Amino acid sequence: MRMLETSATFLRGHFSRRIFTIPTTTLNRLINDHLRDNGLVEARRLFNQNPTLLDKSTWNMMITAYVQRGLMLEAHEVFDQMPVRDVVSWNTMFLGLKKTRDPERVIRFFLEMRRSGLNPDELTIPAIIDAVSGSGFKVLIMQIHTLAIRLGLSLSAYTGSSLLRGYTSLRNLRGLERVFEDILLKDVVSWNVLITGYMKLGFVEDGERAFSEMPERNIITWHTMLIGFINNTKIDKARELFNQMGQKNVFSWTVMINGYVQSRELKVALMLFQEMVESGNYRPSHYTFSTVLKACAASSSLLMGKQVHSMITKRGMACDVVLSTSLIDMYAKAGDITAASGVFKFMPMKNPASWNSMIGGLARHGLGVNALEEFKKMIESGYKPDQVTFINLLSACAHTGLVEEGEKQFMLMGRFGIAAEKEHYACMVDLLGRAGQLDKAERLIKGMPFEPDVVIWGALLGACGLHSCLELGEVAAEGISRLRREHPAAYDVLCRVRGDKGDWTSVMELRKLMKKTKAKKQDASSWIETLT
DNA sequence: CTAGGGTTAG
Numbered sequence: 048m049r050m051l052e053t054s055a056t057f058l059r060g061h062f063s064r065r066i067f068t069i070p071t072t073t074l075n076r077l078i079n080d081h082l083r084d085n086g087l088v089e090a091r092r093l094f095n096q097n098p099t100l101l102d103k104s105t106w107n108m109m110i111t112a113y114v115q116r117g118l119m120l121e122a123h124e125v126f127d128q129m130p131v132r133d134v135v136s137w138n139t140m141f142l143g144l145k146k147t148r149d150p151e152r153v154i155r156f157f158l159e160m161r162r163s164g165l166n167p168d169e170l171t172i173p174a175i176i177d178a179v180s181g182s183g184f185k186v187l188i189m190q191i192h193t194l195a196i197r198l199g200l201s202l203s204a205y206t207g208s209s210l211l212r213g214y215t216s217l218r219n220l221r222g223l224e225r226v227f228e229d230i231l232l233k234d235v236v237s238w239n240v241l242i243t244g245y246m247k248l249g250f251v252e253d254g255e256r257a258f259s260e261m262p263e264r265n266i267i268t269w270h271t272m273l274i275g276f277i278n279n280t281k282i283d284k285a286r287e288l289f290n291q292m293g294q295k296n297v298f299s300w301t302v303m304i305n306g307y308v309q310s311r312e313l314k315v316a317l318m319l320f321q322e323m324v325e326s327g328n329y330r331p332s333h334y335t336f337s338t339v340l341k342a343c344a345a346s347s348s349l350l351m352g353k354q355v356h357s358m359i360t361k362r363g364m365a366c367d368v369v370l371s372t373s374l375i376d377m378y379a380k381a382g383d384i385t386a387a388s389g390v391f392k393f394m395p396m397k398n399p400a401s402w403n404s405m406i407g408g409l410a411r412h413g414l415g416v417n418a419l420e421e422f423k424k425m426i427e428s429g430y431k432p433d434q435v436t437f438i439n440l441l442s443a444c445a446h447t448g449l450v451e452e453g454e455k456q457f458m459l460m461g462r463f464g465i466a467a468e469k470e471h472y473a474c475m476v477d478l479l480g481r482a483g484q485l486d487k488a489e490r491l492i493k494g495m496p497f498e499p500d501v502v503i504w505g506a507l508l509g510a511c512g513l514h515s516c517l518e519l520g521e522v523a524a525e526g527i528s529r530l531r532r533e534h535p536a537a538y539d540v541l542c543r544v545r546g547d548k549g550d551w552t553s554v555m556e557l558r559k560l561m562k563k564t565k566a567k568k569q570d571a572s573s574w575i576e577t578l579t
Numbered sequence: 580c581t582a583g584g585g586t587t588a589g
Contacts, residue, residue, distance in 0.1 A: 079580090104580040111581065138581045170582055177583090208583050239584045270585040302586055337587040372588045403589040435589050 071100045078105050082112050098128065107135045114143035134168050141174035153178035154187070169200050173209030180216035188213040192226070202231040208240045215244035223248070235263055239271050246275025266294055270302055277306035297329050305338040313346040324358075331358070333367060340373040349381040368394070372401045379408025399430050407439035415447025432463055434471070441474035450482045469495075473502040480510020485519055501530055 074093065078101070081090035094101065094109055106129050113122035122143055129136060137160045144153050157175050160167070167175070172195050179187050192210055195201045201210065207230035214222035223244045230237050238261040245254035254275050258268070269292050276285035289295075289303045300323045307316035320339045323329050331339070336359055343352035356374055359365055371394050378387035391397075391405045402425045409418035422440055425432065432440075437460050444453030457475055460467055472495050479488040488507060492499050504526040511520030 102580090107580040109580095114581090133580095135581050140581095142581065168581095173583060174581095205583055212584085234583095236584045243584070265584095267585050272585095274585065298586065305586065332587090334587045341588085369588045376589065398588095400589050405589095407589060433589090439589075 071102070074100055075102050075105045079108060082108050087112055087116070094125075099130075103131070103133055103136075107133075107139060110136060110139045114139055117143075117146065119143050119147065132163070132165075134165060134171065137165065138168070138170045138174065141171065141178075145174060145178060150178045150182040150184050154184060166198060167194070167200070169203040169206045172200055172206045176209040176213045180213045185213070185216055188217055189222075192222075196229075201226065201229045204230050204232055204234050204237050207233075208236050211237070211240040211244055215240075215247050218248055220248055220250065235261075235265050235268065239265075239268050242268070242271050242275065246271070246279065249279060251275065251279050251281065266292075266296065266299070270298060273299070273302050273306065277302070277309060280310065282306055282310045282312070295329075297332050297335060300329060301332065301335045301338060304335065304342070308338055308342045308345070311345075313342045313348075316342040317346070317348065317351055330362075333364065333370060336364070336370055337373050340370070340377045344373075344377040344380040347381045349378075349383055352377045352381050366395055368396055368398055368401065372398075372404050375401060375404040375408060379404065379411055384408055384412045384414070397428075397430070399425075399433055399436065402430055403433075403435045403439055406436065406443065410439050410443030410446055413446050415443040415449050418443035419449070419452065432465070434465055434468060437465060437467075438470050438474060441471060441478065445474055445478040445481060448482065450478060450484070453478045469497060469500055469503065473500075473506050476503055477506040477510070480507055481513065483510075483514050485510060485514060485516055489519060489522075499526060501527055504530070 074097070078090045078093050081087070081093070090109065090112070094105075106125065109125050110122050113119070113125065122140065126132065126136060126140055137156075140156065141153065144156060153175060157167075157171075160171075172191060175191055176188060179185055179191075188210075192201065192213070195206055195210065200206045207226055210226040211223055214226055223241070227233070227237065227241050238257060242254045242257050245251070245257060254272070258264075258272055261268070269288065272288055273285045276282070276288065285303065285306050289299065292299060300319070304316050304319050304323070307313070307319060317339065320331075320335070320342075323335075324331065336355060339355055340352065342348070343355060352374075355377075359367075359370055359374070364370055371390055374390045375387045378384070378390065387408045388405065391401065394401060402421070406418045406421050406425070409415075409421060418440060422432070422436070425436070437456065440456050441453055444450070444456065453475065457467065457471065460471070472491065475491055476488045479485070479491065485507075488510065492503060492507065495503075504523045508520055508523035508527070511517070511523060
């Protein structure tokens with residue numbers, strides 16, 4: 048380091064005296080050394096003194112340095128000044144552009160590269176594929192595949208794995224298998240991505256077959272299988288595999304716990320977490336805590352939630368925004384609104400999600416006025432509300448009977464650039480219905496820009512039950528039966544809204560309907576005793 | 580000189 052400084056000073060001295068006798072290799076090496084030593088500013092200074100003397104690799108390293116720090120503007124500047132760009136320069140830029148999540152920009156950039164006469168290589172293709180899959184431009188995947196075949200790049204495992212991901216996003220099984228066959232030397236990653244593809248497309252047996260056929264496996268292979276089973280609602284198969292795993296890590300446990308949360312087996316999820324902690328071999332991560340808090344929230348396990356809270360504090364993770372938000376949600380759902388606002392108050396940094404948790408929690412506790420107050424503070428502090436904010440706000444108004452305030456907020460949404468969705472209409476139907484303004488609720492449903500769903504009909508039905516309005520009630524009931532089976536979660540939402548207010552008649556009505564339509568809902572129960 | 584696969588918040 049000392050040597051470096053000396054030679055840098057030496058160089059600077061020479062340049063200021065306009066002596067240009069420094070050998071190119073020295074200048075390049077000096078810049079490279081600075082870059083390795085995190086001396087980006089100094090490297091750039093030397094770089095600017097005489098760009099014409101620099102090697103291509105020095106230019107590329109300069110771009111890399113900026114890209115790695117997320118400084119795309121600076122990277123672009125260097126890239127634009129470069130006299131002759133090579134594939135590496137372009138690839139590095141693609142790498143940085145990936146983070147901007149702007150597929151259009153990536154495509155334009157790629158076309159520019161092609162116009163400049165350069166061919167993509169096995170690193171370029173994945174950059175393009177990843178940028179377009181999952182966007183409106185995924186139709187380009189097949190064309191890029193064609194290009195890759197022409198250039199012989201589809202034989203590469205690296206390029207191949209990105210094509211596998213591409214065909215998965217196209218939900219194209221045949222394409223997935225063809226790409227896999229084309230890969231010359233299939234490595235673990237190729238097999239893992241193939242399995243991911245099978246699982247995402249719902250071909251669980253093919254995934255299992257690949258798993259048994261593959262020549263070598265790593266821990267990610269096992270995780271891929273676990274997640275695949277879980278997302279295909281085969282939690283027991285996941286557990287079986289989990290038990291067979293030789294090497295487990297925090298990730299394995301978190302995936303399994305989260306699997307149980309997803310399949311609503313909250314008790315098992317929490318017991319597994321307990322087991323993980325008691326073994327003493329694993330440190331729960333942010334992901335683990337976040338998943339466990341969700342389980343606590345969904346099962347109203349306040350005691351367990353408190354224990355998790357203290358673990359988080361002990362590990363110095365209390366200032367994490369995601370975890371704080373999960374804590375607020377947990378306390379609110381487990382019934383301790385005071386603890387929830389305590390966590391919220393002491394958050395050093397908030398985000399829209401944390402405000403939503405807080406406002407939603409207040410709404411859940413029937414503290415509509417406080418929810419509105421909190422909303423006002425949110426706006427005053429410069430946070431932008433989103434759809435969820437308004438769902439919480441409107442349900443707060445519905446719970447507290449603030450009809451006019453609710454209507455006002457409903458009208459106000461557009462001003463924040465948020466279009467009313469089904470959930471918002473459901474809240475409004477609920478709000479008006481409870482207040483006995485059934486005709487107004489009916490008119491709102493008729494004027495909606497979309498077809499009413501179970502939640503909306505259910506809200507109307509409940510209100511009709513409340514006000515003994517049989518005629519309209521039948522319309523609502525008929526609306527539901529016409530929809531036949533729907534998402535069970537929809538019932539959950541409504542049952543919760545009703546149950547909170549002790550509105551048992553409509554809860555019963557809904558339960559009956561749920562039975563008729565085979566929707567499942569886990570019975571609410573407390574099992575703190577079983578855990579502690 | 581650039582490098583692919585597995586999980587979090589309302």
